[in-house]
Amino acid sequence: MQRTMLKGKIHRATVTDSNLDYEGSVAIDSLLMEASGLQEFEQVHIYNIANGNRFTTYVITAPEGTGTISINGAAAHMASSGDLVIIASYSVMDESELVSYAPKLVYVDGANSIKEISGHLMGNTGTAGSI
Template identity: 40%
Template sequence: MFRILLKSKIHRAMCTMADVEYEGSIEIPSDLMDAAGIIGGEKVLVTSATAGGRLETYAQPGEPGTGKIIMNGGAAHVIKAGERITIMAFALSQEPVEAKKIVCNDKNEIIRKGK
């Protein structure tokens, strides 16, 4: 039996910008994507601890080291700048998956890595 399991998590990140005019996706600095094991174009679930919004989109690599996490397109109506978010990616597997997890501070710097 295949199961859908958490494989990547960026926890307590800060949405720094929301751009309704962009065609879609969430832009995440590539250093954070690498640390969490998320690749460009990968489907992600984004949740807001601030307002409770949830949405699915795809990850787009942004400039590393900037800390800029940008909600683009219609998703910018659901999750806005200044909201505390969690970004998750999942895998279809028959075996247990050890998720790569990172925790960020207000500047989207990694403060902890874990499993």
């Protein structure tokens, strides 16, 4: 049996730009991509904490250390600069892979700098929790 599992997420990231006229995608700081295990052109789900919108797009790389989270193209209607979002990717795994499975969970501050990287949920502390 196979299961779809959370592979990685960036929790409570702040949208830095919303660009309707761009081709599409979400641009993510390459440090955040690496920490969460995201690859360029990988499909991601974005959950907007500010307004409840949920949408799917793909990742493009933003310059390292910029803290960039830019929602582009049609998805720009779903999030505005300053909104808090959760960016999540999923993977299909065999039951045997679940024995050693741990997602890459990246918790960031208001400037999208990494505060913590974990393999388990931090709980409802007001700064982290489940998707």
